[in-house]
Structures are given as C-alpha cells and as structure tokens.
Amino acid sequence: MTQILKAQGTALNSRHVDAAAKVIDHGGIVLAPTETGYCFLADASKNASYDALLKLRMAHPRHKPFSLLCSSLKQIASIATLPTPTFRTASRLLPGPYTLLLEANRNTPQYSDGPKRKSVGVRMSSDAMAGALALTCDRPLVLTSVTDAEELLLGNYFEGMSDVDQDPDSWWVNPDAICAKFKGQIALALEAFDFIPMRVSTVIDFTQEPPVLVRDGGWPTGDLGLMDA
Numbered sequence: 136m137t138q139i140l141k142a143q144g145t146a147l148n149s150r151h152v153d154a155a156a157k158v159i160d161h162g163g164i165v166l167a168p169t170e171t172g173y174c175f176l177a178d179a180s181k182n183a184s185y186d187a188l189l190k191l192r193m194a195h196p197r198h199k200p201f202s203l204l205c206s207s208l209k210q211i212a213s214i215a216t217l218p219t220p221t222f223r224t225a226s227r228l229l230p231g232p233y234t235l236l237l238e239a240n241r242n243t244p245q246y247s248d249g250p251k252r253k254s255v256g257v258r259m260s261s262d263a264m265a266g267a268l269a270l271t272c273d274r275p276l277v278l279t280s281v282t283d284a285e286e287l288l289l290g291n292y293f294e295g296m297s298d299v300d301q302d303p304d305s306w307w308v309n310p311d312a313i314c315a316k317f318k319g320q321i322a323l324a325l326e327a328f329d330f331i332p333m334r335v336s337t338v339i340d341f342t343q344e345p346p347v348l349v350r351d352g353g354w355p356t357g358d359l360g361l362m363d364a
Contacts, residue, residue: 137166137314137321142328147263155323156271163322164191166313169204169258169265170232171352172280172333173313175321176268179203179244179277191317192279202234202256203244204276206269211235211257214242214275221341224359228339230259230266232354236340244275254342264325282307282333307333 140151155165155176164187165176175191177184188201195201205211208225215237217225225235239255258278260266269276306312310326337352339361348361 137318137324139310139314139324139326141310141326142264145328147267149267151325152264152267152271155268155325158322159268159272159276164188164320165268166281166310166321166324167262167265167268168325168327168331169260169262169278170334171336172308172331173310174265174278174280176204176265176276176278178272179275182245184277187320188277188279191281191320195279200256201277201279202258204258204260204265204269204278206259206266206273208259210275211237211259214240214244215255215257216240221346224341224346227357230261232261232334232336232352234258234336234338234350236338236342236349238342244277254340256338258336262327264327268325280333280335281313305333 140154142148142151155167158165159176159178162178162181162183166173167176175188177188185201189195189197203214208217208222208229211217211225212222217237221237228235234256236254236256239253243255260269306316308331310324314321314324335350335352337348337354337356338350340347340349346359346361348356348363
C-alpha cells in the first residue's frame with residue numbers, strides 16, 4: 136500500500152519532503168503536486184526510473200523523453216545549454232508552469248534528451264512541495280503528469296473550463312484514487328492541503344531563434360516574442 140502523507144495546513148512539512156527524498160534516493164517513484172497537477176517523480180540518474188515511469192504511463196511514446204525537474208537555474212545550466220539570453224528569459228519564467236526545451240549537453244541524464252541527444256525539457260516548480268523536494272534531492276528529477284496531457288488537450292478537456300469546474304473526484308486530481316489506480320507502483324505520495332486542478336505546462340523551444348511556442352498551456356508569456364510552432 137502506498138504511504139500518503141497529507142499536508143496539514145499550508146505550511147511545508149519538511150519531514151514529509153525528507154521522506155519523499157529518501158524514497159527517490161532508493162529508486163522509488165513519488166507522487167507529488169505541482170502547479171500543473173499531480174506528477175510522478177523519480178531520480179533522473181537511475182535508468183530504472185524511466186522503465187518504471189513507462190509502466191505507469193503506458194500511453195507515453197517510448198521514444199519521447201520525460202522532462203526534468205530542477206531546483207535552480209544553476210542546476211539547469213549543469214545539464215543543458217543555457218546561453219545568457221535564454222538564462223535571462225528563463226529567470227523571468229521560472230519557477231513556474233513552463234517547460235523549456237534546451238540544447239542537451241554531455242551531462243544531460245541518459246534517456247532524458249530528445250532524438251539524437253539534441254534537446255532536453257526542463258522545469259522548475261513554483262509549488263512548495265515539488266520545489267522543496269527538488270532542492271532536497273539536490274539533483275535533477277524526471278517527472279511526468281499522471282495522465283496524458285496531450286490527449287486531454289486534443290479532447291478539448293480544458294476548453295471553457297475553469298479550475299473550480301474540475302471534478303475533485305476525478306482520479307487524476309485525487310491522490311487516493313491515483314495510488315489505487317497504480318497499486319503497488321508508487322512508493323509514497325505527497326498530498327497537497329488544497330485541491331490541485333489538472334493543468335498543462337506551456338512548452339517553449341529555446342533551441343530555435345526566436346524561441347517557438349510548442350504548446351500553449353494558457354499561462355502568460357508576456358512579451359517574449361515567441362513564434363508559433
């Protein structure tokens with residue numbers, strides 16, 4: 136049975152975060168809230184993490200890499216190419232609900248980069264739990280949402296729907312239901328104090344100039360001068 140640690144109030148419980156970090160250290164899968172909903176998190180340095188996540192996300196194309204959750208821009212720069220102009224833009228967006236596609240480098244974790252090892256998707260979460268977990272683990276974590284965001288977008292799931300319209304009993308927003316659905320595959324779950332709606336991140340490709348908006352998640356991008364994909 137998956138251990139579910141629920142937040143009591145809005146204050147961050149460091150013991151819960153430490154417990155989740157220990158699970159990740161030992162190669163386990165953790166469920167945690169992010170600003171785009173609940174996600175599976177694992178150690179990006181362990182190849183077994185990718186096999187475990189693919190079992191959880193059966194619909195995820197095997198050739199498509201998962202994104203990496205980082206704790207800082209410095210950590211991002213250690214596993215991806217982050218030139219000064221991109222760094223400045225990233226500092227405006229992160230932490231937040233954005234996935235930045237950057238050129239991979241020799242330190243990019245195996246299986247995290249795109250075709251021919253050219254690019255990698257990175258995130259920094261503004262959610263207190265996810266951010267603290269990334270900081271405590273002190274290394275990139277591989278993450279994926281609990282359901283297929285692209286499929287929900289194609290089905291117009293989010294169209295005309297506000298966060299409060301989402302059914303709190305839908306399995307993808309309910310940690311108990313998520314753990315029951317993936318019985319025995321999640322070692323530990325961190326449950327937020329408040330309801331976390333399912334959203335998708337805005338994906339921006341910084342391997343091109345000007346940057347290209349790959350997926351519009353509905354989050355503000357301001358005056359970045361993005362090109363549409």
